[in-house]
Amino acid sequence: MPETSARRDVWITGIGLVSSLGEGPEANWAALMGGTAPVTDAETFAPYVVHPIVKLDYDRQIPKKGDQRQMEPWQRIGTYAAGLALEAAGIAKNADILSKTDMVVAAGGGERDAAVDASILSDLASSNDPGRLLNERLLSDLRPTLSLAQLSNLLAGNISIVHGVTGSSRTFMGEESSGVDAVRVAYSRIASGQSEIGLVGGAYNAEREDTLLLNVLDDFCMKGTFRPVFSVEAPGIPSGSMGAFLVLESAAHAKARGAAPIARLSGVWSERARRSEPGATTRKVAELIAKAEAGPGTVVLSCAAGGRDATPAEAEALKASGLPVRAVANRLGHGFEAQFPAGLALAALAVSKGELFPVLAGDPVETGGGAVARAVVTCVGHWRGEGAALVEKA
Template sequence: MAEMAQEPIWITGIGLVSAAGEGRATHAALLAGTAPPPVDAESHAPFPLHPSPMLELDRQIPKKGDQRQMEPWQRLGTYAAGLALDDAGARPLVAEMDLLIAAGGGERDMGLDENVLAALAGLPPPEAATMLNSLLAGGLRPTLFLAQLSNLLAGNVSIVHGVTGASRTLMGEEQAGAEAVRIAAARLAEGRGQSALVGGAFIAPRWDLLVLYHAGGLLRRGGYAPVFARAAAPGAIPGTLGAFLVLETAGSARARGARGLAQVMGVACEQARRSATDTSGAAAGRALARLDLPEGPLTVLSGATGLAAPLAAEREFLAGLGREVTLRAAGSRLGWGVEASFPASLALGALMLAEGLTPPALEDAEAPMTEPARDLLVTGFGAWRGEALAHLRAIPAEEQA
């Protein structure tokens, strides 16, 4: 059977919220500048983070009742999704638009957690078990389990913005964000839809998550440093991120006169069994084999977190390409947003290509860019495991019409 031709897939809109602010213009200015994004090193010391910006929620979530029933990460994601739809001018498409969400679980009730721990302190195990059951029976909300599901964000995006096509949700780590983009692009390329809204959200100033990530040895202590300059204190700096993309077939975009920001040439994901003794980039090598990168020098937008093991794996992988590589680190400009990280990197990459930006270097590992990139390799080396690559290409003016 003859292989069916693949439809070109364009990014026609981005909705990006970070500590720097919101929207395309804000993040184009972030890429063009040399100042790091805002850093909060005090509120959750010793862990620095990139805090949440102030948002006028009414602009994207007009009903106060909708705002009240959402947790902060859901409000952030729903807001960013609306930004992407507006950026693409894609509101007329929402009834048939696919929706793919990558986000973590809901927020813990920290007040209840503290009360439980205080009540259990010093009790022998049998009494502690009885007390725990009693406290949880009277304190947990009926919706607590539902609050852990990333499909609550999908539901809110559907309700608020009317996106009612096929829906999928993923959660867990950076790999979830990359898989969401891969699946969305593959469905459209195969003719199973004309447009998709894909992305995720992450709130950084959350003690429940910081304690969890600290236990896994994932967080940096101290002040801000770019991701490739953290050897003395390796680790990620969490950053609040809401990142959504509107993906669209080239035919659909042209038919409605929409401009493509970048073409998604391919997305590939692989699992990695990373450990202190295994820092190879072999998984990324397998992913690369499924992409068709051009020969010659290459611009890479790195998703490095600042952790030593994945950073070593990425360096080995890039060195094995056998070509000149110019690096830029998304994490130095946005922070680490777990599931939202890969969509956010793609949003920055689309901006670089659409606006012809040459972001200045923030550290020695970032060599000067002499001219805008035409092709861009976006990497996502997960903090724990999972490696993802995406190839973006600038869309020439003659292909836009």
């Protein structure tokens, strides 16, 4: 996509990705190219399907046990992935660059203490004074650190403490759209000259009873066995534990320090369709794909969730585009805030290697292949928000 003279090239120079398929971008790519079947767990949280995080040695990126203990799982996953991205970009432990590295994080709320919640609810059912009991139990059972851990910006805080990233910091909440806007802001600041280098991404822990309960109350969860997300009559959301971070920087800054690009981020768009209007979501996705000005060697990496309404509507636009399509959730599961950064990570890898991983058998939308020069990453939130980005060879 052509850049105007006022906008600078933005390079992706580091990728940190951990998922159910592996640790690091190369391990994930090897699993994708090898046709590894989706790694799912349909037993632990039966009947709901989740993609569990690969076993990680957190000491490698979070050396202090005290730091690990005060983080919830989603924060540990994110801090770990952020460290991988900094290492890949060659700026880990470089205090001078890290002090100027801006950070934009997409994050949800903290995790509940399910045991405490269950105990309080059980006692409330038999209490003659439920209001007083609730106040007493909240004061005695909830640790102050638990309340603090609910704050979404603690992931950015932990990354700053553990890895020394001390430039500006922003945190976005809002499920899939928060991931889109986090990348959009990081990209826009660098492209406009307001920033030189940034760390952007998110994390999600799918192995949580509280979020599964939240989603199943709206009948969003995938149940029984895993099915491709574009299956007829959307199969539900296969939640996936993941951490995905990217180092973005201006081409001039990267060249000055001798860093090579993995790919170029050429545009990021965030929208919101009026989903109450028939066909609005399909039209919006088509508009986003059109903004990327698809040319030879263009493919689509879809961050579709698998949820009702949204995913079938996205499927219509993807089929109409005539472009080769791959669904991120078919491999990694759906990571909500982290899904769009994860899609960008896979897009950058596909562009840098010039190839696309095989289709998943049974998915009617995943088609095509061939050489890859450009990748459009689409993201349609499971109940609101649409976005897209264009990744090209640098």
